[in-house]
Amino acid sequence: MPSPVVPSDPLAPTAATATVRRLSPAVAWLFSVASGLAVANVYYAQPLLDLIADDLGIGRATVGLVGTLTQVGYGVGLVLLVPLGDHLDRRMLITAQLGLSVAALAAVAVAPSALLMLLAMAAVGVLAVVAQVMVAHAASLAEPADRGRVVGTVTSGIVIGILLARTVAGTIGDLAGWRAVYVVSAVATGALAVLLAAVVPAEARRRPQRLRxxxxxxxxxxxxxxxxxxxxxxxxxxxxxxxxxxxxxxxxxxxxxxxxxxxxxxxxxxxxxxxxxxxxxxxxxxxxxxxxxxxxxxxxxxxxxxxxxxxxxxxxxxxxxxxxxxxxxxxxxxxxxxxxxxxxxxxxxxxxxxxxxxxxxxxxxxxxxxxxxxxxxxxxxxxxxxxxxxxxxxxxxxxxxxxxxxxxxxxxxxxxxxxxxxxx
Incomplete structure (x- = not known):
C-alpha cells in the first residue's frame, strides 16, 4: 500500500519543516536518564507490595491492584497523552508531564488511605508515558544519519530504568520504608524537569493546523x-x-x-x-x-x-x-x-x-x-x-x-x- 503524507491530514506540515537544532550527546543522555526514571515509577511497587499492604491495611489479594492500575494507567496514557506530541510543543509537554508526575508521586508518598493511594498510582502510570514523548522528541531533534544512535541511547535508559526499579525500590524500602521510594523519585523527577526545561531545545517546525x-x-x-x-x-x-x-x-x-x-x-x-x-x-x-x-x-x-x-x-x-x-x-x-x-x-x-x-x-x-x-x-x-x-x-x-x-x-x-x- 503506498503511504505518502496524506494531504488532508490536518497535522501534516503546511510548509517545509524548519531546520532543527542538533541534539547534543549530553542532552541525549539526559533524555535517557529522565526516561528511565519516568518508566521506573511504574515498577517501583512490585517489591514493596507487602510493605504497602501492612501499612495501609490492605489484603494480600487486593494489594495486587497497585500494579494492575499502574499498568492500566500507562496504557491509557499511551492513547490519551502521547499523541499530543504531534500537536503541541513537545518540550512544553514533557515539562508539564514531569511536573504533574512530581505531584502524583508526592500523593502516593503521603496517601492516608488505600483508595487515595490507588488513585495516585493510576495517575503515576498515566504520566509515566512521558518517556515515550521524550523518545519521539529526541528522534525529531537528531540528525537523520544519527537518529538510530540517539533512539538507542534514550531507549537504553528506559530499559535500565525498568530493570533496576525493583532493585532500587527494594533497597530504599528496606532502609526507610515504601513511602521513601516515592519521595526520592518525586525529588529526582522535579530536578530533572527543571534541568530539561533549561537545556532541551524546542523542535523548530511549522505550527500544524488545529485538530480536535x-x-x-x-x-x-x-x-x-x-x-x-x-x-x-x-x-x-x-x-x-x-x-x-x-x-x-x-x-x-x-x-x-x-x-x-x-x-x-x-x-x-x-x-x-x-x-x-x-x-x-x-x-x-x-x-x-x-x-x-x-x-x-x-x-x-x-x-x-x-x-x-x-x-x-x-x-x-x-x-x-x-x-x-x-x-x-x-x-x-x-x-x-x-x-x-x-x-x-x-x-x-x-x-x-x-x-x-x-x-x-x-x-x-x-x-x-x-x-x-x-x-x-x-x-x-x-x-x-x-x-x-x-x-x-x-x-x-x-x-x-x-x-x-x-x-x-x-x-x-x-x-x-x-x-x-x-x-x-
Missing amino acids: YPRLVGSVFTLFAEEPVLRIRAGLALLVFTAVTVLLTPMVLPLAAPPFNLSHTEIGLFGLAGAAGALGAGHAGRQADRGRARRTLAVGLTAMLVSWPLAALLPHSVWWLVLAMVVIDYGLQSVHVVNQHLLYLVRPEARSRLTAGYMLFYSVGSALGAILSTLAYEHGGWTAVCALGGGVSLLALAFWWATDRRPAEGDGTGGDGAGRGVSR
Whole structure:
C-alpha cells in the first residue's frame, strides 16, 4: 500500500519543516536518564507490595491492584497523552508531564488511605508515558544519519530504568520504608524537569493546523490502516515483549524455592544482569544508522531464541539464568531500537502517534506474557516456561522472516528515507 503524507491530514506540515537544532550527546543522555526514571515509577511497587499492604491495611489479594492500575494507567496514557506530541510543543509537554508526575508521586508518598493511594498510582502510570514523548522528541531533534544512535541511547535508559526499579525500590524500602521510594523519585523527577526545561531545545517546525482532540486520538488507530510499517513493527513488538515477560514474571518462583532459597533482595539483583544486555540498544542504533537494520534484527531475534536453552539450565546453576537474561535483553533491545528507527523514517508529522500505537502492542505483549507464563509454571514448572518462551521467540523469528525480508535497494534504513520505501 503506498503511504505518502496524506494531504488532508490536518497535522501534516503546511510548509517545509524548519531546520532543527542538533541534539547534543549530553542532552541525549539526559533524555535517557529522565526516561528511565519516568518508566521506573511504574515498577517501583512490585517489591514493596507487602510493605504497602501492612501499612495501609490492605489484603494480600487486593494489594495486587497497585500494579494492575499502574499498568492500566500507562496504557491509557499511551492513547490519551502521547499523541499530543504531534500537536503541541513537545518540550512544553514533557515539562508539564514531569511536573504533574512530581505531584502524583508526592500523593502516593503521603496517601492516608488505600483508595487515595490507588488513585495516585493510576495517575503515576498515566504520566509515566512521558518517556515515550521524550523518545519521539529526541528522534525529531537528531540528525537523520544519527537518529538510530540517539533512539538507542534514550531507549537504553528506559530499559535500565525498568530493570533496576525493583532493585532500587527494594533497597530504599528496606532502609526507610515504601513511602521513601516515592519521595526520592518525586525529588529526582522535579530536578530533572527543571534541568530539561533549561537545556532541551524546542523542535523548530511549522505550527500544524488545529485538530480536535478526539480526532487526534483516533488517528493513532487509523495509522495502522495507512502504514504497513506500523503494523509489522507492532506485531513484532508484541511477540518479543511477550517472550521477555515470560522469562521475567515467574523467575522469582524457582529462585525463592529450594535449592536456591534466594531472598527478594538477591533476586532483585538479577536486574543488573538484564541491564548489561541493554548495551544492545546503543549498538543496534549505530548499526541501523549504517543501513544494517535487517542484519541487526536477525541477530537480535536469534539471540532471544538462543537464550531459552540457557534459561532451561537453571536447575544446574543460577549463572545460566544470569547469562540468559543478558542474552535475551540484548536481543530485545536490538529489535526494539531498530523497530523504532524504522518507524521514525515514515510520517515525521506523526511520530508521537506512531510511538503510541507501537507501544500499545508492547503493553499487550507484556500483559500476555505475564498471564501465559503464570499458567505455564503452574502446569509444568520452569521447563514449561522455557518451552513457552522458546516457542514465542521462534514465532517472532518466523514472523520477521515472513514479513521483513525486502531487497536491500531503496530500503531506506541507512538514512532519513523521507518516510518512503522503508523496510516494512
